[in-house]
Structures are given as C-alpha cells and as structure tokens.
Amino acid sequence: MKKIYCFWIFVLSCIFFIGCHSTKNYDLKKDKIEKVSKNNDSNAYFKIIGTEPFWNIEISEEKISYSQIDGVKIEFPYNLPLIDKFAETKIYKTVNGNGSILIKLTKGSCSDGMSDKIYEYNAEVEIIQFKKTTKHKGCGYFVANELLSGTWFLSQIKSKKISNNQISVVPFIEFDLENNRVSGNASCNGFSSSFILKNDKISFKEILLTRMFCEDLTLEKNFIESLNEINSYKVDGDELKFYKEGFLEMVFEKK
Structure with a gap:
C-alpha cells in the first residue's frame, strides 16, 4: 500500500513539474513575440511582411532589419536599391559580418493570405547567415502610405x-x-x-x-x-x- 501511495505521489509531482515547465515556455515565447512586435524601427519607411512562419522586414535609411516571431532579429547596413523602372522592380542587397540579404520588390497587388488587405509590392527575400540560406515571399508597402x-x-x-x-x-x-x-x-x-x-x-x-x-x-x-x-x-x-x-x-x- 505504501508503495502504491509513493508511486502516485511521484506521478502527480511529474505532472505538476511538466505543467509548470510548459507554462514557463509559453510565457517565454509570448514575451518574445511581444518584444518583437514592440521593437519596431520608428524611422522605417518601408515594411515587408510574410507568414509561415510569421516574419517582417523594416527598411530605414540607416539599416535593414529582419525579424521572426520567435524573437530572431538580424540587422544589415542600408544600401541604396538598384531600380529597374521598366520591370518596376527594386533590389536591395547588403551584407553584415555573418552573411547577406537580397530583397527583390516588384510592383503589383499582393495579398498576405491572412486578411482582405491588398499591398502594393510583391517581395522575394533571400537571407544567408552562417552559411545557412533562408528564402521568403511576402508583401511590401510604404509606411507613409498606410498613415497618410x-x-x-x-x-x-x-x-x-x-x-x-x-x-x-x-x-x-x-x-x-x-x-x-x-x-x-x-x-x-x-x-x-x-x-x-x-x-x-x-x-x-x-x-x-x-x-x-x-x-x-x-x-x-x-x-x-x-x-x-x-x-x-x-x-x-x-x-x-x-x-x-x-x-x-x-x-x-x-x-
């Protein structure tokens, strides 16, 4: 009887520990999400958003910032884009100490797939960091367009x-x-x-x-x-x- 009692005490202790651990992880993830959403570049004049997983890019005249919902943030120095007026495209390409980012913006209607909102640019992104390549597709818009x-x-x-x-x-x-x-x-x-x-x-x-x-x-x-x-x-x-x-x-x- 004593052994059975000790066994159930052990089981309940494990459940309690796992529950607390899961809650802690959830709170930590939630905290990271809030930090990413609040850590916006107030000087950004252009933004790009994407899903699966959620990510965003902010372009200012000082830097290009790439952020993921899990808290990952990578910054690159700003470079003027190459502009092809005939194809209506802009290409940003810049490097930091660990890799590079290439952003191709093409003018045209773009949907994020999550809302009815239509954005004015289609975006293709390629990020290389520590020899790992990440590719995204998303939508871009001028911040001032949204405000004004x-x-x-x-x-x-x-x-x-x-x-x-x-x-x-x-x-x-x-x-x-x-x-x-x-x-x-x-x-x-x-x-x-x-x-x-x-x-x-x-x-x-x-x-x-x-x-x-x-x-x-x-x-x-x-x-x-x-x-x-x-x-x-x-x-x-x-x-x-x-x-x-x-x-x-x-x-x-x-x-």
Whole structure:
C-alpha cells in the first residue's frame, strides 16, 4: 500500500513539474513575440511582411532589419536599391559580418493570405547567415502610405477652428505617395503640389492653384501660406497635424 501511495505521489509531482515547465515556455515565447512586435524601427519607411512562419522586414535609411516571431532579429547596413523602372522592380542587397540579404520588390497587388488587405509590392527575400540560406515571399508597402492614405479635411489652422457652418467648402488634402504629389481644395481654388517626405519631416514645393473667383479668399490665403511653411507632421489616430518649427500650424481630420 505504501508503495502504491509513493508511486502516485511521484506521478502527480511529474505532472505538476511538466505543467509548470510548459507554462514557463509559453510565457517565454509570448514575451518574445511581444518584444518583437514592440521593437519596431520608428524611422522605417518601408515594411515587408510574410507568414509561415510569421516574419517582417523594416527598411530605414540607416539599416535593414529582419525579424521572426520567435524573437530572431538580424540587422544589415542600408544600401541604396538598384531600380529597374521598366520591370518596376527594386533590389536591395547588403551584407553584415555573418552573411547577406537580397530583397527583390516588384510592383503589383499582393495579398498576405491572412486578411482582405491588398499591398502594393510583391517581395522575394533571400537571407544567408552562417552559411545557412533562408528564402521568403511576402508583401511590401510604404509606411507613409498606410498613415497618410485617405482624404484629410482641415479642422484647425493656427489657433482657429474650422467648421462646415462657417464656409461652403472645407479645405482638404489627398496624398499620392507613389508620385510624391498632393492635391485638394484650399476653400475656393483647387491646388496641387509636390512634396518631400523623410521620417517625420515634410515640406511642400511648387504649390499650384486654379483661378476661380471667390468673394473671400482669407482662409485660402492662410491655408496656402501655412502649407508653404510647415516642416514636420504627425498622424495621431484620425488626425493629421502639421508643424512649423515644432509649433502646431494645421490640424486635419480623416472622414
């Protein structure tokens, strides 16, 4: 009887130990996943994602970072891509002390197979580290496209709030990230412009206006003057904020 009792004590101890060990491994893996998801490069201007297993690549003007869901992260120095405009491809190739990475981006609709979202680039990736080769296929997109896409309507200029009741046409702006152009309406006349975007810095160049007659052009004048002066931006949920030397100049809302 004593032997049977000792046997069951041993079995229960093993089950308890295995259960604790499994929970610890799960928590460790979960912790790694959270670290990977939070350890994003805030300066990244282009991202590539893939599945089976889940992985991602972030490209900034300083580095190219490859991450896996299990916590593996490999970094490479940034090199300018080779661009084939005829084939609509970009090829990044760079090396670190342990190997190399080759990224081929081809413009065209791409699905990650996990959602209804369509991305603008197909990506082929080859990574060589410690003589081991890993190949992936995924989808790529410009970060700014994700943040700035849509139509933004002016809600505040300097300290003055703008509402539909005050004016017939609320100024708005739309971004074309692929061609580095914006267009919209300044409250009377339509406008278009080229722009330069780098991290959180933005500037508008060569703003062109149509020439329609309007009785009051005060808002339009202030709108264009402010657009010429802003030099940074921030997307905060459904708000797009433009700044001049760190001071809030314009606020837009996505509708």
